[in-house]
Amino acid sequence: SQQGEEDPQALSIQEGENATMNCSYKTSINNLQWYRQNSGRGLVHLILIRSNEREKHSGRLRVTLDTSKKSSSLLITASRAADTASYFCATDRMDSSYKLIFGSGTRLLVRP
Amino acid sequence: NAGVTQTPKFQVLKTGQSMTLQCAQDMNHNSMYWYRQDPGMGLRLIYYSASEGTTDKGEVPNGYNVSRLNKREFSLRLESAAPSQTSVYFCASSEEGGAEAFFGQGTRLTVV
Numbered sequence: 001s002q003q004g005e006e007d008p009q010a011l012s013i014q015e016g017e018n019a020t021m022n023c024s025y026k027t028s029i030n031n032l033q034w035y036r037q038n039s040g041r042g043l044v045h046l047i048l049i050r051s052n053e054r055e056k057h058s059g060r061l062r063v064t065l066d067t068s069k070k071s072s073s074l075l076i077t078a079s080r081a082a083d084t085a086s087y088f089c090a091t092d093r094m095d096s097s098y099k100l101i102f103g104s105g106t107r108l109l110v111r112p
Numbered sequence: 113n114a115g116v117t118q119t120p121k122f123q124v125l126k127t128g129q130s131m132t133l134q135c136a137q138d139m140n141h142n143s144m145y146w147y148r149q150d151p152g153m154g155l156r157l158i159y160y161s162a163s164e165g166t167t168d169k170g171e172v173p174n175g176y177n178v179s180r181l182n183k184r185e186f187s188l189r190l191e192s193a194a195p196s197q198t199s200v201y202f203c204a205s206s207e208e209g210g211a212e213a214f215f216g217q218g219t220r221l222t223v224v
Contacts, residue, residue, distance in 0.1 A: 030210055031210060033212065033213075035213075041217060041218070042116075042202060042216055042217045042218055043155070043202070043204075043213075043215045044215070045213060045214070048211075088154055088155070090213075092209070099157075099162075099206075099210045100145060100209075100210060100213055101157060102147070102156070102157075103154050104153060105153075
């Protein structure tokens with residue numbers, strides 16, 4: 001089974017609203033990353049948060065990490081139609097040689 | 113600077129045929145990965161290479177073999193293709209295991 005599970009699976013919002021996506025994982029991690037995928041294309045790295053960090057910002061993105069709950073959230077503020085994409089979390093697990101195990105993703109639709 | 117280059121972009125195989133997917137990166141990264149993505153799903157790790165000369169199985173390695181030919185190149189081979197291997201295959205690289213990953217544009221493989 002996959003390490004990360006995103007919630008919700010799909011999200012539809014109006015341009016200008018904030019979008020929040022959540023990721024839960026099962027085992028201890030070194031870091032957690034968020035990626036974006038436009039339809040049919042390769043993934044693009046958005047942000048990396050280490051296990052000893054609680055919050056990180058990058059432009060309109062805000063990521064939080066709660067290692068006690070094994071969960072992370074990605075907030076996109078003031079969303080734009082161009083933010084329409086799928087968003088995935090990926091974890092670097094401590095207990096395995098597997099690196100960057102991805103969750104199932106959240107499909108975000110931003111309506112103009 | 114091309115980043116991660118995958119060839120071919122599209123391929124149709126008949127059941128039982130073999131083929132090799134090629135991946136090359138020009139960022140001098142140590143770690144390389146092969147993932148598959150099925151429709152509407154997240155990425156599942158097939159194989160991982162922490163450095164030249166080493167490879168490890170991922171979440172779904174059955175039916176695949178890999179070769180880390182040198183630091184730049186990491187190939188994925190399907191010895192006897194099956195319809196269940198119809199998918200989009202992504203290669204990625206990172207400076208080290210678990211770091212920010214850079215993705216190729218994918219190979220869309222159909223096995224009939």
